[in-house]
Structures are given as structure tokens and as C-alpha cells.
Amino acid sequence: MTKQTALITGASAGLGREYARLFAKDSHDLVLVARRRDRLDELASELTAAHKTTCMVIAADLAAAGACQQIADQVQAAGRSIDFLVNNAGFGKRGAFAQSDRRSQLEMIDVNVRALVELTHLFLPGMLERKQGRILNIASIAGFVPGPFMATYYASKAFVVSFTEALASELVGTGVTTTASCPGPTATEFGDVAGSAGSNLFRRHVADAVSVARHGYRAMLAGTVVAIPGLQNKFSVQSLRVAPRAAVRAIAARLNSEPTK
Numbered sequence: 724m725t726k727q728t729a730l731i732t733g734a735s736a737g738l739g740r741e742y743a744r745l746f747a748k749d750s751h752d753l754v755l756v757a758r759r760r761d762r763l764d765e766l767a768s769e770l771t772a773a774h775k776t777t778c779m780v781i782a783a784d785l786a787a788a789g790a791c792q793q794i795a796d797q798v799q800a801a802g803r804s805i806d807f808l809v810n811n812a813g814f815g816k817r818g819a820f821a822q823s824d825r826r827s828q829l830e831m832i833d834v835n836v837r838a839l840v841e842l843t844h845l846f847l848p849g850m851l852e853r854k855q856g857r858i859l860n861i862a863s864i865a866g867f868v869p870g871p872f873m874a875t876y877y878a879s880k881a882f883v884v885s886f887t888e889a890l891a892s893e894l895v896g897t898g899v900t901t902t903a904s905c906p907g908p909t910a911t912e913f914g915d916v917a918g919s920a921g922s923n924l925f926r927r928h929v930a931d932a933v934s935v936a937r938h939g940y941r942a943m944l945a946g947t948v949v950a951i952p953g954l955q956n957k958f959s960v961q962s963l964r965v966a967p968r969a970a971v972r973a974i975a976a977r978l979n980s981e982p983t984k
Contacts, residue, residue: 730754730798730805730846731840732785733812735762738861738909741936742809746772749907754779754798754805757812779803785838786830795845804853805846807943810839810883811861815876817979828875835879840886854898859943860887862903864951867960869968871976880905884949891948900946904939905942906930907956928955 729746733739735757743753747770755763760782779946781797783790798805810928812833816827843858866884870877887903894900908929935952942950951957962970 725899725972726750726752727806728754728803729807729809730756730794730842731809731811732842733797733861734766735759738906738932738936739809739811740766741932742811742859742940743770743928745936745940746807747776747778750774750776752777752779752803754781754803756781756783756785756794758784767794786833791838791841791845793976794842796975804849806850806855807857807859808842808850809845809859809861809943811841811859811981812838813861813879817873817874818847818871820874824876829952831875832879835876839883843890844891850899851894851897856899857943857946858887858899859939860901860903861939862887864905864907864956864960866903866905867963868975869972870979871972872979876885877975879960888948900943900948902943903940903949905941905949905956905960906935906939906958907952907953909935928953 729742729751731739731742731746731753734743734753734755739757743766745756746753753767753770753776754892755767755778757763758874760780763780763782767780769774770778779798779801779833783794785791816823816831820828824967839860843860845856847856860883863880865873865877866880869875870950882887884903885907887901890901909932938952939950951960
């Protein structure tokens with residue numbers, strides 16, 4: 724591969740960190756974005772030492788107004804063009820919507836939806852001008868179902884899947900592709916942050932971050948529009964096409980609940 728530059732959000736841990744390692748292994752330069760600068764600096768040092776890649780670190784909170792434009796401005800000031808955009812940053816919160824913290828719910832929309840759209844809008848024109856580029860949006864199998872007790876999170880991932888598919892159609896023939904990676908439960912910090920680590924969902928099969936990232940990375944390079952890692956996840960999504968919606972809602976509610984003693 725010719726050396727290019729990948730911008731990865733949420734790069735300080737979990738899937739974002741594994742994506743950074745995959746790009747560095749393929750000798751690409753990196754723009755690493757997350758809130759925790761210390762973790763980004765640590766990752767940048769690791770990748771520079773292991774692969775001689777150049778890493779630009781940007782500490783930013785994507786829930787903050789103007790953060791995405793500031794990221795784009797810093798990239799431009801550094802004289803970089805972005806060839807790969809990985810919209811990985813995102814979080815969820817478990818609990819009944821009516822009793823949830825309103826600010827947290829709105830920040831979830833800001834990070835999972837607004838920032839993804841804004842960053843795509845900021846960097847897509849340059850890709851189109853160069854007639855090449857790859858955009859990888861991290862969605863979830865949650866994007867195919869309603870999610871009682873995680874209503875906003877599931878809805879945000881439904882947006883990501885729909886948005887990615889629509890863009891993929893618009894971009895046919897341009898040299899630029901969009902991919903939605905839709906994993907199931909994965910061993911990252913997500914479960915702890917969301918308060919889901921003890922739920923029925925996370926007591927089932929949980930995939931490792933390395934294999935999930937590798938699947939998404941390969942799908943992005945291949946230009947696959949919707950990529951679902953794991954046979955069980957693929958079967959679950961396909962079964963939704965014939966399952967009654969009331970049953971789907973009931974199953975999702977049970978999975979997002981604490982196990983009965």
C-alpha cells in the first residue's frame with residue numbers, strides 16, 4: 724500500500740486503538756483523536772516505535788460544540804489530507820429513558836451521530852477531489868433493532884447504518900466508499916461505561932476487540948457497505964426480517980436487563 728493518512732476517533736482504547744494498530748502495521752500515518760491525551764500519547768509512542776509511522780495526536784471532546792471543525796483546522800494546518808476516516812467514537816447508557824440524565828442522552832447523540840456526520844462532511848470533499856478514500860463508521864447490530872433500556876444508543880446506531888448505506892449509494896463510481904461495521908457485544912470499555920457489563924447481553928458471547936477490528940478493517944478496504952462480524956451476529960440480524968416486531972422488542976428488553984437471580 725502507498726502510505727496514506729487515517730484519522731481515527733475514539734482512538735485511546737478498545738476498537739479505536741486496534742484500528743490504529745492495523746493502519747500503522749500497513750505503514751499509514753495516523754491522526755489519533757480522543758479525550759484522553761495521555762493514552763493517545765502512549766499509543767502514538769507505541770506505533771512510532773513499532774512501525775515508524777507518524778502520529779498526530781488531537782485531544783478533543785466530540786460532544787463539545789466546534790470540536791469537529793477544530794480537528795479539521797488542525798489537520799489542515801499540519802498540511803495533511805485524510806485518506807481514511809474511522810468514525811469510531813461513541814458510547815451508550817443503560818436505563819429507562821424517562822429516568823435517564825438528559826445531558827448524557829444529548830451528548831450521546833452529539834458523539835454517536837452529530838460528530839460522525841460533521842467529520843464525514845468535513846473530510847469527504849477532499850476524498851472526492853482526489854478520487855479515493857475510505858470511510859468506516861462503527862455501528863452495531865443494535866442498529867437493526869429497537870433497544871428498550873438503551874433507546875437512544877440503539878437509535879443512534881440505526882442512524883449510522885442508514886446514513887452509511889445512503890452515502891454508499893451516492894458515492895458509487897467516485898473512488899470513495901463507506902462501510903458500516905456492525906459488531907455485537909465486544910470486550911472493550913463500552914460495557915462498563917454504559918452500565919451494561921452485568922446485563923444479559925454481555926453474559927452471552929462477547930467478541931474480542933482485535934478480531935472485530937480486523938473484520939471491519941478488511942471490510943473497509945474491500946468497500947463492503949454493511950459488515951457484520953461473527954456467524955451468530957449475522958444469523959441474528961437475518962432472523963429479524965421474519966420475527967414479529969413485538970417479539971424483537973421483548974427480546975431486546977430482556978437482553979438489556981440484569982439477569983434474574
